[in-house]
Amino acid sequence: MSERIPLEKKILSENDRLAKEARDEFSNHSVVALNLVSSPGAGKTSLLERTLPALGNDIRIGLIAGDVQTENDATRLIKAGGGEMVWPVVTGGACHLDARMIMRVLKDVDLDRLDLLFIENVGNLVCPSSFDLGELMKVVLISTTEGDDKPLKYPAMFRRSGLMVVNKTDLLGTSDFSMQRVVGNARSINPDLEVIETSCRTGVGLDKWEDWLRGLLASGQ
Amino acid sequence: MSERIPLEKKILSENDRLAKEARDEFSNHSVVALNLVSSPGAGKTSLLERTLPALGNDIRIGLIAGDVQTENDATRLIKAGGGEMVWPVVTGGACHLDARMIMRVLKDVDLDRLDLLFIENVGNLVCPSSFDLGELMKVVLISTTEGDDKPLKYPAMFRRSGLMVVNKTDLLGTSDFSMQRVVGNARSINPDLEVIETSCRTGVGLDKWEDWLRGLLASGQ
Numbered sequence: 001m002s003e004r005i006p007l008e009k010k011i012l013s014e015n016d017r018l019a020k021e022a023r024d025e026f027s028n029h030s031v032v033a034l035n036l037v038s039s040p041g042a043g044k045t046s047l048l049e050r051t052l053p054a055l056g057n058d059i060r061i062g063l064i065a066g067d068v069q070t071e072n073d074a075t076r077l078i079k080a081g082g083g084e085m086v087w088p089v090v091t092g093g094a095c096h097l098d099a100r101m102i103m104r105v106l107k108d109v110d111l112d113r114l115d116l117l118f119i120e121n122v123g124n125l126v127c128p129s130s131f132d133l134g135e136l137m138k139v140v141l142i143s144t145t146e147g148d149d150k151p152l153k154y155p156a157m158f159r160r161s162g163l164m165v166v167n168k169t170d171l172l173g174t175s176d177f178s179m180q181r182v183v184g185n186a187r188s189i190n191p192d193l194e195v196i197e198t199s200c201r202t203g204v205g206l207d208k209w210e211d212w213l214r215g216l217l218a219s220g221q
Numbered sequence: 222m223s224e225r226i227p228l229e230k231k232i233l234s235e236n237d238r239l240a241k242e243a244r245d246e247f248s249n250h251s252v253v254a255l256n257l258v259s260s261p262g263a264g265k266t267s268l269l270e271r272t273l274p275a276l277g278n279d280i281r282i283g284l285i286a287g288d289v290q291t292e293n294d295a296t297r298l299i300k301a302g303g304g305e306m307v308w309p310v311v312t313g314g315a316c317h318l319d320a321r322m323i324m325r326v327l328k329d330v331d332l333d334r335l336d337l338l339f340i341e342n343v344g345n346l347v348c349p350s351s352f353d354l355g356e357l358m359k360v361v362l363i364s365t366t367e368g369d370d371k372p373l374k375y376p377a378m379f380r381r382s383g384l385m386v387v388n389k390t391d392l393l394g395t396s397d398f399s400m401q402r403v404v405g406n407a408r409s410i411n412p413d414l415e416v417i418e419t420s421c422r423t424g425v426g427l428d429k430w431e432d433w434l435r436g437l438l439a440s441g442q
Contacts, residue, residue: 007228040260040346040375041367068347070373093377095316095347123374124347125261126289126316145366145389146262152291153344154261156314168366171395175422201396 015131018099022106022134029111031062032217033119035133037157038141039150040123043167045073046200047141047209048118049080054210055116056081059217062114064089064105066097066122073120085114096127099134115217129156136216137162144168145175148182155189163194165209170199236352239320243327243355250332252283253438254340256354258378259362260371261344264388266294267421268362268430269339273302275431276337280438283335285310285326287318287343294341306335317348320355336438350377357437358383365389366396369403376410384415386430391420 026033036044045065052061062085065074074088087105089097097119111117119135121128129138140161142150145168151158158164164186166179179197186193196212198205247254257265269284276282283306286295295309308326310318318340332338340356342349350359361382363371366389372379379385385407387400400418407414417433419426 039262039344039367040371041364067374069376070370072370072374093347095345122347123260124316124345126314126343126345127348143262143366145364145392146260149291149293150261153288153293155290171366171392174392174395 012130015099018103019132019134022099022102024134025106025111026117026134026136029114031111031114031117033117033133033135035119035121035128035135035138036141037121037125037128037138037161038123039125039143039146042123042141042143042146043200044120044123044141045076047165047167047198048077048082048120050200050203050206051118051210051213052077052081054206055213059213060113060115061085062109062117063087064097064102064117064119066091066101066120068093068095068122077120091122095122095124096131097121097133098131102133116213125150125154125157129154129160139163139165141165141167142182144171144177144179146177147175148177148179148185151182151186151189158186158189158193161190161193163196163212166195166197167200169197169204170202233351236320239324240353240355243320243323245355246327246332247338247355247357250335252332252335252338254338254354254356256340256342256349256356256359257362258342258346258349258359258382259344260346260364260367263344263362263364263367264421265341265344265362266297268386268388268419269298269303269341270301271421271424271427272339272431272434273298275427276434277302280434281334281336282306283330283338284308285318285323285338285340287312287322287341289314289316289343298341312343316343316345317352318342318354319352323354337434346371346375346378350375350381360384360386362386362388363403365392365398365400367398368396369398369400369406372403372407372410379407379410379414382411382414384417384433387416387418388421390418390425391423 138161
């Protein structure tokens with residue numbers, strides 16, 4: 001399988017070309033696009049469910065909800081206030097979203113009606129790290145129940161993200177997870193990584209996440 | 222990228238050929254090999270840390286510990302009693318173990334000294350489902366903090382597993398995770414899936430897991 005590496009390079013270079021098209025689209029329409037990545041069940045959809053009612057009145061939010069199978073997340077986001085601004089992408093087995101899928105969805109999206117676009121990736125800490133979707137930034141979620149060693153074990157994802165949201169802080173103390181260790185491990189990979197602690201269950205810390213999003217939009221994108 | 226699908230087929234067919242070699246090796250030496258798969262942080266290493274002292278006196282256990290980066294899991298398993306019978310595999314970015322990696326490790330393994338071989342895969346609910354490692358069975362772990370919809374969202378993994386271990390039962394009640402729903406969802410994908418509930422933290426249910434392993438070994442492999 002000597003052609004495997006060159007083919008991977010070819011796929012990634014084709015992806016980069018399409019990601020640039022997506023990035024230009026976002027830029028031309030002054031849309032901030034964020035690529036949300038995490039393990040399965042870390043709380044990407046829950047975070048977005050909480051974000052929509054908090055910010056949806058003054059920020060025009062769109063959501064692309066990627067899943068290997070089912071449109072469950074999209075359905076949850078529509079109910080949470082996303083309405084017609086939610087676009088599901090079922091990858092049908094593929095372990096990540098790619099820029100081609102995003103460009104296909106963008107045909108149905110009027111970017112002039114959006115300020116902020118969340119792209120919720122497939123739950124997977126490995127493969128989505130390799131595929132640029134044209135986003136301004138990757139936001140990686142990690143939950144306190146996953147263990148504080150995960151940044152060391154899945155370094156590419158933490159290296160390529162601008163913000164780490166540590167979710168499920170209400171469950172701190174139920175394991176030996178240490179906030180200090182997870183932040184130390186993540187910043188040993190990526191010293192510039194910003195960190196916000198949240199509990200989507202209790203709501204603690206969501207104000208900081210919302211302020212961060214407002215700041216990002218206000219900074220002129 | 223029209224050649225992508227044929228190449229994937231070629232890679233998988235080459236993997237199947239090597240997996241058959243591994244399977245024959247296990248069979249010739251009467252070794253039961255189990256392929257442990259899950260999301261990152263579901264508790265694969267913790268389960269093995271508990272299993273080694275419980276069964277290690279009368280069953281000869283070997284462990285192949287796969288990780289994208291770091292040998293942390295292997296180090297934990299060596300300390301837990303695995304000793305020289307632990308072989309780390311660092312995939313260096315790859316999102317799954319494949320049969321070639323297993324065959325490479327097996328050169329260093331005297332299978333006559335083993336009854337049971339655990340292969341701890343990379344934490345990833347998608348990609349490892351496609352790669353046969355020559356195992357007798359895949360065992361999928363899911364933790365109660367990940368949400369009970371995961372079997373529907375990552376169906377291939379649950380379809381191709383023989384046993385689902387639902388771990389972190391000590392955290393039941395901290396979210397809306399329902400044991401009934403997760404089992405229902407999993408069996409809607411795979412009606413024959415066996416289920417064992419465990420908490421590696423409290424030890425509850427580990428006796429059932431150990432009995433299941435003893436039964437598997439006693440059944441003549």
